Amino acid sequence: MNLFFHLGALGDFVLTLPLLRRQNGPTTAICDWPRAALASKLIQGVKPMDIQLWEFMRLHAKGGPTSVSPAVGELFTEAQNIISFVSTGNDDWAVNIERLSPQAKRIYIDPRPPENFDRHLGDWLTQQAQEQGLKLAAYTTHVRRRQERPDRGPPRQRRRTEMLARRPLRIADRETERPWPTRAPAARRGRGGSLAR
Secondary structure, eight states: OEEEEOOSOHHHHHHHHHHHHTOSSOEEEEEOHHHHHHHHHHSTTEEEEETTSHHHHGGGSTTOOSOOOHHHHHHHHHOSEEEESSOOSSSHHHHHHHHHOTTSEEEEOOSSOOTTOOSOHHHHHHHHHHHTTOOOOOOOOOOOOOOOBTTTBSOOOOOHHHHSEEEEEEETTEEEEEEEOSSOOGGGBOGGGOBOO
16 A cells, blocks of 8 residues: 655645556545545545644654554555655654654655756656655556436537527627527626616
8 A cells, every 4th residue: 555645735736646646556645635535536546535634743743643543553554655745754754654654665755856857847756756666557548438327318518509598689780699698797787687788
């Protein structure tokens, strides 16, 4: 099992998704809950967990936790790889992780590339992981297809004209039909709900 720790902005997290997708075996994404949930929806085999839990926040303290709950303790005892974007490898977090999970390979990734790095930032993250001995699965593209719903039949594309109402529009003494929204935005409405002129 892999533990993937990340605590950063959404854009930074999105850049880690290719690396997260290439993990071998089941992975627990320990991030802010919305990001962890997003990863579990996008990538098969990823389990979400909130990094804001007290047990994970205590890892930053000097001396750290001496014991953790059984559920979190099981994560650390079963971990084979711990990929961290929250530590440099020489701080209190790294010392606490080494004590809780001595058997796991620990990979510390710096999200900032050097100034002379001229490739994509995702390549920088992958390069660091591989240099530290992390074996990654081959990269494959994964496209989720819409599933047919038995109650609605096969999915179909709706035409724009189905979404808009048809209203006659008078232009130079001739009538033509043009797609038009059924209601004006609230900002254009006058008093009493009629359109403002």
